[in-house]
Amino acid sequence: MQAVRDVPAPGATIGRPLRILVTNDDGVHAPxxxxxxxxxxxxxxxxxIAPGTNRSAIARGITIHDPLVVDEVEMADGHPAYSISGTxxxxxxxxxxxxxxxxxxVVVSGANLGLNLGDDVTYSGxxxxxxxxxMLGIPAIAVSQDALGxxxxxxxxxxxxxxxxxxxRLAPLAxxxxxxxxxIFNVNGPGVPPGGLAGARVTRLGRRxxxxxxxxxxxxxxxxxxxxxxxxxxxxxxxxxxxxAIDDNLLSVTPLHFDLTDLxxxxxxxxxxxxxxxxxxxxxx
Ligand code: MN
Numbered sequence: 001m002q003a004v005r006d007v008p009a010p011g012a013t014i015g016r017p018l019r020i021l022v023t024n025d026d027g028v029h030a031p032x033x034x035x036x037x038x039x040x041x042x043x044x045x046x047x048x049i050a051p052g053t054n055r056s057a058i059a060r061g062i063t064i065h066d067p068l069v070v071d072e073v074e075m076a077d078g079h080p081a082y083s084i085s086g087t088x089x090x091x092x093x094x095x096x097x098x099x100x101x102x103x104x105x106v107v108v109s110g111a112n113l114g115l116n117l118g119d120d121v122t123y124s125g126x127x128x129x130x131x132x133x134x135m136l137g138i139p140a141i142a143v144s145q146d147a148l149g150x151x152x153x154x155x156x157x158x159x160x161x162x163x164x165x166x167x168x169r170l171a172p173l174a175x176x177x178x179x180x181x182x183x184i185f186n187v188n189g190p191g192v193p194p195g196g197l198a199g200a201r202v203t204r205l206g207r208r209x210x211x212x213x214x215x216x217x218x219x220x221x222x223x224x225x226x227x228x229x230x231x232x233x234x235x236x237x238x239x240x241x242x243x244x245a246i247d248d249n250l251l252s253v254t255p256l257h258f259d260l261t262d263l264x265x266x267x268x269x270x271x272x273x274x275x276x277x278x279x280x281x282x283x284x285x
Contacts, residue, residue, distance in 0.1 A: 014105065014175045017044030021104035021133075023091040024112065025125025027054045028083045032111035032160055034075055036143055039164035040108060043171060047100040048081035049091040056112075060128040061087045068094065088129035096136045106171050107133030110143030111160045115188050117144075117242045118206040118235060121256065130184040134258055139174040140184040143167045146191035146246065162197055163189030166251060183255040190246045200251040206241030209234045 020040050024033040028050035040046045052071065055061075069085035082099065084091055088109065096103045109129040116124040126142050133140030145163045147156030167187055174185060190197070211234065215227045235243040245252035278284055 014172065018106060018171060018175060019100075019102070019104045020044060020046045020171065021092065021095040021100065021107045021138075022046055022048045023050050023088055023095070023107065023109050023129045025051065025055045025058065025088045025109075025129065026113050027051055028073060028081050029076070030054070030113060031158065032113055032143075032145065034077065035160035036108060036111045036164045036167065037075065037079060038077070039160075039168040040171065043168060044105075046079075047095060047104065048075065048079065049084060049095050049099060050081065051088060051091065052083040052085060055087050055125050057123045058087050058125045058128070059123055060089050060131065061125075062093075063087060063090050070094070070099065088125040089132045092129050092132040092136070096133075096138065103136070104138060105175050107138050107140040108143065108167060108171060109140065110145075110167070110187075111158075111164055111189075112142075112144035113147070113156070113158060115144050115146045115246060116142065116186065117188055117208070117246060117252070119208040121186060121205065127184070127186060127256070130186070131256070131258060134182040134184050137182060139182070141167050141170055141174060142184055142186045143189075144187070145189040148191050148193070150191050159193050160189075162194040163187060163251065166200065170253070179255070181257045181259065183257045186242070186252075186254040186256050188242060188246060188252045190249045190251065192249050196249060197251055198249040200253060201245045203242040203245045203252045203254050204240055205254055205256070206238055206243035207236040208243070209236065 022037045026032055033050055037046055037048055063086040068090055071083045073081050073083045075081050092107055109126050112126040116127050121127045126144055130140035130142035143163055145158050145160050147158055170185055212228050217225045217227050242252040242254050
C-alpha cells in the first residue's frame with residue numbers, strides 16, 4: 001500500500017533560501033524576464049540564464065553543432081545575467097550542469113510575452129525550458145501573460161504584476177510538494193490588470209483551433225516566400241480548460257508531465273498482435 005503523502009500548506013518552504021534559475025524564450029532583455037526575476041528576488045538566490053535573442057516557438061530545440069557562447073550582461077536594473085547563444089533548453093542545461101555552481105532548486109521560465117495554452121505548449125520555448133527542469137528532476141514553473149486587451153508579442157502592453165507574484169508564491173510550494181510524477185506548473189495570466197482578475201483555477205489543457213492558411217507573399221528568383229502563421233486563433237469552448245479560464249479572466253495553472261504514452265492506446269493495440277505483423281514482414285524469420 002502506498003503511504004499517504006504529507007501535503008504541505010500554502011506558503012510551505014524547504015526551510016532555507018531557494019536557489020532559483022530564471023530563464024525565458026523571449027531573450028535576456030525582454031521585459032517579462034525582468035518582472036519575473038524581480039518577483040523571485042526575495043525567495044533566495046536568483047540566477048538568470050537566458051537566450052541573447054528571441055527564441056520563441058523553438059520548443060525543445062538544443063544546440064548541438066556549435067559551441068554555446070556565454071556572455072555576462074546586466075539586466076535593466078543592473079542585476080547580473082548570463083546571455084547565451086543557445087535555446088531555452090540549453091539555458092536550463094547550462095544551469096543544472098554547473099554554470100551557477102550547482103543545480104537550482106527550481107526553474108522558473110518566463111514571463112512570456114503572450115499566452116501558452118492548450119496545444120501551444122508543444123511549440124513553446126517557455127514551456128520547454130520548464131519541462132527541461134522536470135527532465136532533470138528539478139521542479140519548474142512556466143509563466144506566460146496575455147497582452148492587455150489580448151494579443152501577443154512586442155508592441156503590445158503587458159502587466160506582469162499578478163502572474164509573477166503568483167509564480168513567486170507557487171515556487172516554494174513546487175519545491176516542498178512531492179508529486180508522484182514530476183510535473184511543471186504552466187501558469188497563464190489573462191490580459192487584465194491585477195484588479196481585473198476573477199481568481200485562479202487549476203485547469204487542464206484545452207484544444208486550440210488554428211485558422212492558419214498558406215499565403216504566397218512573393219517570389220525571388222526561383223524561390224517562393226510563404227507565410228503560414230499569424231492569423232488569430234480560436235478554441236473549443238470546453239469548461240475546465242486553460243483556454244476557458246483565460247476567457248473568464250481567471251489566472252490558469254495546469255500541471256503538466258512528460259509522459260506522452262497513451263495507456264488506452266496500448267490497450268487497444270493489444271488486439272493487433274504486433275508480433276505477427278513483424279512475422280509477416282519479408283525477410284524476418
Ligand atoms: Mn516567447
